[in-house]
Amino acid sequence: MAQPYTTWFYDGRSAVRRHVVIDTAGGQFHLVESGHLHGPFAFSRLVYSGQQGDAHVYKHDEIDGWRMGLEGDIPVALESVLPSQNRYGSWVDRLGLGRAALVFGLLSAGAMAIILAAPQWLAPLVPTSAEKKLGDALVGDFGGRFCNTEAGQAALAKLSSGLDKDVSDLDIEVANIDMVNAVALPGGKIILFNGLLDNAESADEVAGVLAHEMGHVRKRHVMQSLIRQMGLSVLMGGFDGNIGGTLNGLLSMGYSRSAESEADRHAIQALQRADISPLATAGFFERLANMESMDSVESPQTGDSDQPETEKSSQTGSAASDTESFNEAETLLGYLSSHPLSKSRKTAFEKSHVKDREYTPALTQDEWDALREMCANDADVESGFGFDFGSGDSGNSR
Amino acid sequence: MREHFDKTTPPSPEDSAFEFSGNWGAFGKIALTNILLTIVTLGIYRFWATTRERKYLWSETRFIDDRLEWTGTGLELLIGFVLVILLFIIPLFIIQFVQQALLLQGQEGAAAALTFVMLGLIFYLGGLARYRALRYRLARTYWHGIRGGSDDQGFSYGWSYMWKTAIGYMILGLLIPWSMMSLWNERWGRMSFGQHQFSAIGDYADTFKRYLLFYLAPFIFFAGAVIIGIMTAAVDSPAMAGISIILLVLFFYLGLGLIAMTFYAKFYRVAIDGLSLHKLDFGFSAKTKDWFILLLGDAGIWLIAALAVALPAITIIGTSSLLGGFEMPQPGEDPGQLYLALLVPILVFAVIPFMLVGPFIRYRHWRFFITYMQCYGEIDLEELTQSDTSTSKHGEGLLDAFDIGAI
Incomplete structure (x- = not known):
């Protein structure tokens, strides 16, 4: 080196700041402090530590606390042997901020697209037996709350077999819980809550709801949303809780909306095949919509089973939106709520009604009575929940 | 080489042992590039962002x-985060699933027991997290090439945290100042810098009067409410009733908050005044008024962020008929696919102002603490040697997971 370059130095053992001259010899250097020699140190062991005021500080990767601060203009010969300075982190520094942002942005968009799309083709790959086990582990005998009478079960069997070609892999139950709701759970489990039967005016209405839940099962929505939820949690894990949770919730909500529509389409087709009038279901949705537009805080269908996101369920119950009238802003909010507005769902069922067609009732009056009164007539069924499940809004949203 | 600071003469900012010389502009550049990189990496950059922020504030x-020099790295914060996911979040997920299954199957007792165990575990880990965050921060803070740390892993502190906090809440919460101060002293008493051990001897009794003020305020408030109620009934004027209701609500939300702040101001002064390291005594001079200004500024930052999001949002909704995109989706369509492309940019736009809130609040709080930190006594640089405490390879993952902020 042409002329001596003065710098400050901590040896990492004592807190004394030493003023030294760098004496370079090949890949190594000594630090000379008024006659006392520190070193030799290898340039290859140095790591850039950051800027401290005017000084660029280097540390030694093997000696704790070893620091060398270079102030002012660093001689070119010295700069060439020093490690490069880092700023954003080594990957970003290598690419440059703009290019790194672009590359990471594209990678993230790709990862997001895969995570969002993958459940659709991953869900069918999950063996039915595994899904069944998951469903059994979760529900078991539902704490003895499933209602069971011979006539009631016969009516339920008739209702379901009319709506699906092969119901042997489905597990449809009526639970003695007073909620206007129904859920599809992992493993082809469908639970109709007794409150739904109480509030339905005919078996045809229940048929529409049941067909909707069957749609969730047949389209593997439950497994899909389970996988999507897990994928999104991992993907968004980097954001801190609030932001990640919000993004996650909004993204999966968009998908739960489309799942609801898909299940509705399935239900409309099933009703058509079974020769059951869709107008009954439309009427049911209209009543839900009216309940919704009244005071949604106390409406019975909002108190659903409040599933954590892992055991995601899809319900027929209405959206827990606080909309009182419809204008554009509230339609926007309606989109963000977890279920399609009952009014628009109602229209779809209405449209599928064929004029002058002779529809047959889903059940005879006796069968319908047997189904409705199954819980009341079952002597040893448990009722309600030992715990208050809370009155959170619908389980799909959070 | 000796530095001497006299306690008798109040230090002017230039003479104070601590001084912060950062500026908004330089920090803003760091914060903005951090947000950009955090968004494009779906949040993973956040650990490196924290590191860059701290490097700036420390330096x-x-x-x-x-x-001061911050030597923590983004990688070790990421490792800490992953550890928490593996050791804590995933087991918690499984426990929740089991608990849900137990509940659905009518095993309420077992579900309740499981909940109890789970809450106990979270409680313990909360204490452990506070301890380890402080240890991590000291171990990564260098001054004159010397760092701090502790050889105590903090597992026993986790137990202390549980029983002291529990005792604090017993006897109608009257012992809360004791538990807070005792835990502060215990935490700092196990830390060291260089070869010296910290000593923390803050006395909770000094904060107790302020605490009683906070503690008794609701009772005084209640008595006041009764008196105002009687007066209002006597006067029988709706305007008077309205005003008194507003005053009561204001007292409850603002008054109680302010009284709590007077306690915290006192608590930090007493706690830090009780802190010393070898021949150095620390002090903290922020009064309630200073804390009030600090928090008022924080609220201002939140307000600005909210306005920055709300004003454009209102404009967009107002003209949404022009967009025409938000019609009611019909079951025949696939709304998820349709709006996702539109939804993501809107979300990103709405999130950015709020993402800026955190960095600027952290900047202000750091400046606040440094400005009011004092130090007296003397330090002998010849005699101060490197810490031989072990350092962990992972950052404050637990603290991050619990979203706990410590100084």
Whole structure:
């Protein structure tokens, strides 16, 4: 080196700041402090530590606390042997901020697209037996709350077999819980809550709801949303809780909306095949919509089973939106709520009604009575929940 | 080489042992590039962002004659985060699933027991997290090439945290100042810098009067409410009733908050005044008024962020008929696919102002603490040697997971 370059130095053992001259010899250097020699140190062991005021500080990767601060203009010969300075982190520094942002942005968009799309083709790959086990582990005998009478079960069997070609892999139950709701759970489990039967005016209405839940099962929505939820949690894990949770919730909500529509389409087709009038279901949705537009805080269908996101369920119950009238802003909010507005769902069922067609009732009056009164007539069924499940809004949203 | 600070003469900012010399502009550049990289990496960059922020704040902080240096890395914060996911979040997920299954199957007792165990575990880990965050921060803070740390892993502190907090809440919460101060002293008493052990001997009794003020305020408030109620009934004027209701609500939300703040101001002064390291005594001079200004500024930052999101949002909704995109989706369509492309940019736009809130609040709080930190006594640089405490390879993952902020 042409002329001596003065710098400050901590040896990492004592807190004394030493003023030294760098004496370079090949890949190594000594630090000379008024006659006392520190070193030799290898340039290859140095790591850039950051800027401290005017000084660029280097540390030694093997000696704790070893620091060398270079102030002012660093001689070119010295700069060439020093490690490069880092700023954003080594990957970003290598690419440059703009290019790194672009590359990471594209990678993230790709990862997001895969995570969002993958459940659709991953869900069918999950063996039915595994899904069944998951469903059994979760529900078991539902704490003895499933209602069971011979006539009631016969009516339920008739209702379901009319709506699906092969119901042997489905597990449809009526639970003695007073909620206007129904859920599809992992493993082809469908639970109709007794409150739904109480509030339905005919078996045809229940048929529409049941067909909707069957749609969730047949389209593997439950497994899909389970996988999507897990994928999104991992993907968004980097954001801190609030932001990640919000993004996650909004993204999966968009998908739960489309799942609801898909299940509705399935239900409309099933009703058509079974020769059951869709107008009954439309009427049911209209009543839900009216309940919704009244005071949604106390409406019975909002108190659903409040599933954590892992055991995601899809319900027929209405959206827990606080909309009182419809204008554009509230339609926007309606989109963000977890279920399609009952009014628009109602229209779809209405449209599928064929004029002058002779529809047959889903059940005879006796069968319908047997189904409705199954819980009341079952002597040893448990009722309600030992715990208050809370009155959170619908389980799909959070 | 000796530095001497006299306690008798109140230090002017130039003479104070601590000084912060950062500026908004330089920090803003760091914060903005951090947000950009955090968004494009779906949040993973956040750990490196934290590191860059701290490197800046530390390097702009002078203690006596040299700046502080932050040497933590983004990678070790990421490792800490992953550890928490593996050891804590995933088991928690499974426990929740089991608990839900037990509940659905009518095993309420077992579900309740499981909940109890789970809450106990979270409680313990909360204490452990506070301890380890402080240890991590000291181990990564260098001054004159010397760092701090602790050889105590903090597992026993986790137990202390549980029983002391529990005792604090017993006897109608009257012992809360004791538990807070005792835990502060225990935490700091196990830390060291260089070869010296910290000593923390803050006395909770000094904060107790302020605490009683906070503690008794609701009772005084209740008595006041009764008196105002009687007066209002006597006067029988709706306007008077309205005003008194507003006053009561204001007292409850603002008054109680302010009284709590007077306690915290006192608590930090007493706690830090009780802190010393070898021949150095620390002090903290922020009064309630200073804390009030600090928090008022924080609220202002939130307000600005909210306005920055709300004003454009209102404009967009107002003209949404022009967009025409938000019609009611019909079951025949696939709304998820349709709006996702539109939804993501809107979300990103709405999130950015709020993402800026955190960095600027952290900047203000750091500046606040450094500005009011004091130090007296003397330090012998010849005699101060490197810490031999072990350092962990992972950052404050637990603290991050619990979203706990410590100084």
